[in-house]
Amino acid sequence: AxxxxxxxxxxxxxxxxxxxxxxxxxxxxxxxxxxxxxxxxxxxxxxxxxxxxxxxxxxxxxxxxxxxxxxxxxxxxxxxxxxxxxxxxSHSPMRHLAPQYKNKLVHVVGPDECKNVAQSYGFSDVVTSKEMKAFDKSMWPYRSVGDEVDDTQCPYDLSQTPISATLIFHDPIDWGLDIQLITDTLASQSGLITTRQPSRPYSQSTPLYSSNADFQWSNEWPWPRYGQGAFVTALNAVWKRLSGNPLVIEKQFGKxxxxxxxxxxxxxxxxxxxxxxxxxxxxxxxxxxxxxxxxxxxxxxxxxxxxxxxxxxxxxxxxxxxxxxxxxxxxxxxxxxxx
Ligand code: G3P
Ligand code: MG
Known part of the structure; x- marks a missing residue:
């Protein structure tokens, strides 16, 4: 360097x-x-x-x-x-997590490009929210503009392959979808999203990492915009109601x-x-x-x-x-x- x-x-x-x-x-x-x-x-x-x-x-x-x-x-x-x-x-230091998830599937949350970035950091098996949604359309029964021309396939059989960790790489675009999928993983048995823990309160089945805690950030709009910290606030509220437990972030990255x-x-x-x-x-x-x-x-x-x-x-x-x-x-x- x-x-x-x-x-x-x-x-x-x-x-x-x-x-x-x-x-x-x-x-x-x-x-x-x-x-x-x-x-x-x-x-x-x-x-x-x-x-x-x-x-x-x-x-x-x-x-x-x-x-x-x-x-x-x-x-x-x-x-x-x-x-x-x-x-x-924000996600640069997350490269140090890659060795511990070698040959394990991780869910990377954020814009599509995050998958390439995660792979360049050494994460061997990465699935995005869009790919998870393609595994079975009934997981997210709502439609977004562009879905009709989207031919994304899920490269993993999620009924057999557990998710070992969820990494919020960057500010999520589709909060509803991401909150659904992340809480599905957390409430599952050992990260297998087709399963669920037998009874509440649910504990978090896999670790969750966040790349930045900013509640707001500034662009050209006169007032600050919501960032990843705002997303995690919403995720925490939904998880608490579903599971009976507060959300735990395994490791917080970013300033x-x-x-x-x-x-x-x-x-x-x-x-x-x-x-x-x-x-x-x-x-x-x-x-x-x-x-x-x-x-x-x-x-x-x-x-x-x-x-x-x-x-x-x-x-x-x-x-x-x-x-x-x-x-x-x-x-x-x-x-x-x-x-
Ligand atoms: O999503 C970007 C934003 O949270 C902040 O960027 O450069 O002000 O740290 P920055
Ligand atoms: Mg700034």
Whole structure:
């Protein structure tokens, strides 16, 4: 990772400080670059009064595609070359789960592309909600637009092959279908969805993993949109009523969780080529970006171009070191600290 990063750099880094940028609401909003983002990243590539490069990564709770695909899109939008090794998506650290599910079937929840991403992480047997629905149409007796031309087949005999884990890879599209299928799996006997535990309260038959806990996130709409955290809230309500037990997440990934920040620290040190001693996190979501930064000893910089608005209450947990207008001001603030 170090060599690949260096090959795209304009001048070498001696920095033991580094930056992690949130994406939605900091670099991008509604599919477009935030106006000051290009210049801010250019400064980190060496065009700054310190005359040295400061390594950075993009640490986002977004996903549903590969790191390479996200890097390509961001390079186009930001006009700055972003390498896949600079991208940490919500599901990136989930690659570490792949060895324990070798030759076991896992249900990956999220847009279709998540199946390819999971396979690229080393998950050998993956089934999507769309494929599960195709196993037997009576499992989900409701129709969506496009179903009549959809020829998806289920590659597994789900009456014989148990589901060993459910991984919410990215924000689900069809909440109703996904809640039905996930609770079917959890209430089954050992993950065989054609079975059900003999009596309530049901325990969770297989582990459930979530890639991000964001209740809301910011796009071009004036008010934040529901994210995976909102989906899990709905799932929990349905599961509690069905099973008599609260929902248990085996491991939570994504900001502000530890597995994600630890994964990001390794990526940053690899990018810098030295152990990074100080990390600045530029984020728009106090509960996600800043809470995680505070928990992991990073310096939190909150911008006003996304979820956070002036006057929103902040607690000790999610209070940043500084609040600035946007990513341009954030980078200038970092350069002053490092000067
Ligand atoms: O689904 C994406 C969203 O939850 C947040 O993305 O870049 O603000 O962490 P980001
Ligand atoms: Mg954000």
């Amino acid at each position: 170090l060599r690949r990063y260096s090959s795209i750099s304009t001048c070498p880094t001696t920095s033991t400080a580094a930056l992690a940028f949130d994406m939605d609401g900091v670099l991008i909003r509604g599919g477009r670059a935030i106006p000051s983002a290009h210049r801010a990243l250019q400064k980190l590539k060496g065009d700054n009064p310190l005359n040295r490069e400061i390594p950075f990564i993009i640490l986002t709770n977004s996903g549903g595609e590969s790191e390479a695909s996200k890097a390509h899109k961001l390079t186009q939008k930001l006009g700055i070359e972003i390498h896949p090794s600079q991208i940490v998506l 502000p969780s530890s597995p994600t920040y630890e994964f990001a620290e390794k990526m940053l040190s690899a990018a810098a080529g030295v152990e990074v001693k100080k990390v600045y996190m530029v984020g728009d979501n106090p509960d996600s970006d800043i809470a995680g930064a505070n928990l992991h000893g990073w310096v939190g910089i909150l911008v006003k171009s996304g979820v956070y608005r002036d006057g929103m209450p902040l607690t000790k947990k999610n209070k940043p070191q500084v609040i600035v207008q946007d990513v341009g001001e954030a980078v200038d603030w970092v350069l002053r600290q490092e000067g």
